[in-house]
Amino acid sequence: MTFEIENVSKTFESKDSGEEVIALKDINLTIETGEFVSFVGPSGCGKTTLLRIIEGFENPTEGTVKDDGEIVTGPSNKRGFIFQNYSLYPWLNILDNVIFGLNINGKSEKESKQRAMEYLETFGLKDFAERYPNELSGGMKQRVAIIRSIINDSDSILMDESFSALDIQTRRKLQKIILKICKENNKTIIFVTHDIEEAVFLSDKIVILSARPGLIKEIVEVKLEHPRDRNNSEFTELVSKITDEIGESEDE
Numbered sequence: 001m002t003f004e005i006e007n008v009s010k011t012f013e014s015k016d017s018g019e020e021v022i023a024l025k026d027i028n029l030t031i032e033t034g035e036f037v038s039f040v041g042p043s044g045c046g047k048t049t050l051l052r053i054i055e056g057f058e059n060p061t062e063g064t065v066k067d068d069g070e071i072v073t074g075p076s077n078k079r080g081f082i083f084q085n086y087s088l089y090p091w092l093n094i095l096d097n098v099i100f101g102l103n104i105n106g107k108s109e110k111e112s113k114q115r116a117m118e119y120l121e122t123f124g125l126k127d128f129a130e131r132y133p134n135e136l137s138g139g140m141k142q143r144v145a146i147i148r149s150i151i152n153d154s155d156s157i158l159m160d161e162s163f164s165a166l167d168i169q170t171r172r173k174l175q176k177i178i179l180k181i182c183k184e185n186n187k188t189i190i191f192v193t194h195d196i197e198e199a200v201f202l203s204d205k206i207v208i209l210s211a212r213p214g215l216i217k218e219i220v221e222v223k224l225e226h227p228r229d230r231n232n233s234e235f236t237e238l239v240s241k242i243t244d245e246i247g248e249s250e251d252e
């Protein structure tokens, strides 16, 4: 499965003034199966908009997105989307939250529960299966959201600043988990973040967007071997280089 983003532009019209905001302009990008790709750039440059278009939550004004050769026209089980605010169903316990999609996919409940429990155990949440989302910490909720995407066997997982509200320890734990899922299960991950160090730690490719109109400024391939050492000079130099580039586009 590969994403082909071809000549994608998105213009929003303000409801009050009727003024147009060009959120994205002429985005061309290919994402290979099993690739970990991050979108970075100044606030308002169109990262969320691009991710929502790839998922199918939003239609581009121009251009197309193809997922495995098929034009995206709406959300699909092939793609998991993890929001910043966890998006769990508050009225369902954790186990039921995890298997919600599986039931839809027509698997037996027993089979689904068994599989869900295995994942909850792997993610350190076995004892929380019967609890409700409001009884879990932010990091736990985010883990549940990740499990839900994996268990649905989506080919790709799209994440919009999914780790940004978490403390550094939890964040680093989840970074390792999501990287493992990407590399061992050959899932494609598209990851929006403000944290350049996080992007360099995780990504095969970092797409730098510039603000107004949202254009691709540069695509940086990160060739460092995993597990990456945050103190390695090549690592820190790359973080500084990308940070400077985003700063420049903010000044423009």
Ligand SMILES: Nc1ncnc2c1ncn2[C@@H]1O[C@H](COP(=O)(O)OP(=O)(O)OP(=O)(O)O)[C@@H](O)[C@H]1O
Pocket (backbone or CB within 6 Å): 012, 013, 014, 021, 022, 023, 041, 042, 043, 044, 045, 046, 047, 048, 049, 050
């Ligand atoms: N539904 C909408 N209606 C009108 N304008 C919108 C809408 N969604 C986004 N925009 C505009 O499109 C531009 C890009 O927004 P977007 O949310 O994609 O940026 P972002 O890069 O994700 O920013 P941040 O880093 O702050 O999350 C902004 O100027 C924003 O105001």
Ligand SMILES: [Mg+2]
Pocket (backbone or CB within 6 Å): 047, 048, 049
């Ligand atoms: Mg955003």
